[in-house]
Amino acid sequence: MGDEDWEAEIIKPHVSSYVPVFEKDRYSSGANGDTFNRTPASSSEMGDGSSRRDHFMRRGFASGRSLGDRDPGESNKRENTSTVGGFGVGKSFGNRGFSNNKFEEGDSSGFWRESSNDCEDNQTRNRGFSKRGDSDYEQDEGTQRSGGIFGSRRSALSGAGNGDTFQSRSGSGSGRGGYKGLNEEVITGSGKNSWKSEAEGGEGGDTQGPKVTYIPPPPPEDEDSIFAHYQTGINFDKYDTILVEVSGHDPPPAILTFEEANLCQTLNNNIAKAGYAKLTPVQKYSIPIIQGGRDLMACAQTGSGKTAAFLLPILAHMMRDGITASRFKELQEPECIIVAPTRELINQIYLEARKFSFGTCVRAVVTYGGTQLGHSIRQIVQGCNILCATPGRLMDIIGKEKIGLRQVKYLVLDEADRMLDMGFGPEMKKLISCPGMPSKEQRQTLMFSATFPEEIQRLAGEFLKSNYLFVAVGQVGGACRDVQQTVLQVGQYSKREKLVEILRNIGDERTMVFVETKKKADFIATFLCQEKISTTSIHGDREQREREQALGDFRCGKCPVLVATSVAARGLDIENVQHVINFDLPSTIDEYVHRIGRTGRCGNTGRAISFFDLESDSLLAQPLVKVLSDAQQDVPAWLEEIAFSTYGPAFSGGTRGNVFASVDTRKGKSSLNTAGFSSSQAPNPVDDESWD
């Protein structure tokens, strides 16, 4: 396929001309001699890449960028009224033939202003200290403020289309939060329509921006839905063999059973109804630590039950201390605040909190960007013991004096390394210095993630008491061993063919396909729909309603393929995701670990296939080899060769590979105990002081 066909092809109703025969067995260890690399598509792509680039450069594209980096939006620039213009921005792809979709011509100049800011690829290039503004995490509300904590800044906006039309939008930031114009229709998640005035419930009266009117549908209230869960997998019991290391002074012993946790009867009932019969390692260690009132930084592999590891002991404490039943108050003072980096994740955590607090007087509330602030406030004022929030929205609500912080006893940062990096770190610092927020000595701070880069661990000291405990289940930052990882050498121009080939082989099994940019997510999703593969997409430029619809369609299997950006990389727990495909590799190894962790959860097995592009991914080779070998996966010889020939970040201290921490950064004094667990000595208090 010539590069000029790149965008034209998307409106052609036929399948790409060359689809190599799928050979399952050749997935693994795709050495240089990998079958896939010998395909005509691959070789042509590798061979004529430079001439293509020249061609594009002559045409004024891709300046300074490899052609492979060119996202579909760029082709759109050439034909600003082409159908490519609004891919999916405002559209669910699920189960729809391309021809069924209407497209509207957009303001191409606005669109292109947007595009220049649309570099998710920039985001992860800076990983570890990624700059929030570039990322596809939640950028709404407080985090986009220009003036102080509670000021607001939004990008220029165009009206968004109705839900049934593809539409190019100028000012992509507008996409976040699902802007509708003044006095426009409120589309509630339940499908009911009503009209709201601007004054009634926008995203904050003091903002210069538009109002967000989306009201998410209330989650089902029936017990069966609340306790719906999927089965643990065949490897669940193998969790017990993972080494656990606890460092810090005087850790309490781990518990082995739920009974030992001494939880109240209601909690025990809820645990049983949730189908939990046995503790996972992170739960065995974290529950007594949290019950003992200690601060905690816990690192455990993806899908191994970190959410319950913090929710259960917090709820147990609340029950023990006798929580005041929720009642209506204009200012609510929750005992617990939980923050997470994405809207879908915080909603999932909320649902878990609601499940475990079922039948108690503890009331959990969720609030996140892209939804009507007024709606959130109405939920909050009815009573709030546990507030689950994305950071920007949390700061908004605090600024509106609907949430007071004086009663906060527990502050939980899920995906804590993400919450503390350059993107969210400043927001988190503002949170802990908000008026009323108890000092770290007065509250309990809990941090959880599957990855914890050393520099982030150091930053975390500001939030934690100096005697916090560090729990590492397995290797900090290691990939889940239940995920079979395969790395294939695939160049930019072969990726789509390869993707289709793999997906056709996979059939209806649920698959997440990760790409680096929002535009590319739309492009690939549309492309797959053309190929008659039911696909939907999720990324930060989609309206919240669309994001939730996409996730719903994927969860229920209506669309077995979800094309996603990094916004879906962390935390999402979706039943039956059997495959993750890294169409584009992320720029950091931590991101890779989180992405592939969407499969192989809770003892179930999964597969991850990653397309490794020699032109753009070689800096990831070293950490990738390490992650693969640590997880006892086959390492392709060609990848090893690249890793050893690349003077990469593992040696240079650069950020892309960001080789993960293997230990609690405070120590160097850990000693394995005879039981196979390890418990390090107490850190020297002087050392603690020095990095506190």
Ligand SMILES: Nc1ncnc2c1ncn2[C@@H]1O[C@H](COP(=O)(O)OP(=O)(O)OP(=O)(O)O)[C@@H](O)[C@H]1O
């Ligand atoms: N003890 C248990 N028994 C059975 N199922 C469990 C147990 N603990 C957790 N689960 C289930 O395992 C799944 C994964 O849990 P969870 O989402 O908390 O993982 P996680 O460690 O936070 O993953 P990630 O790092 O991706 O955020 C969930 O469906 C959860 O309900």
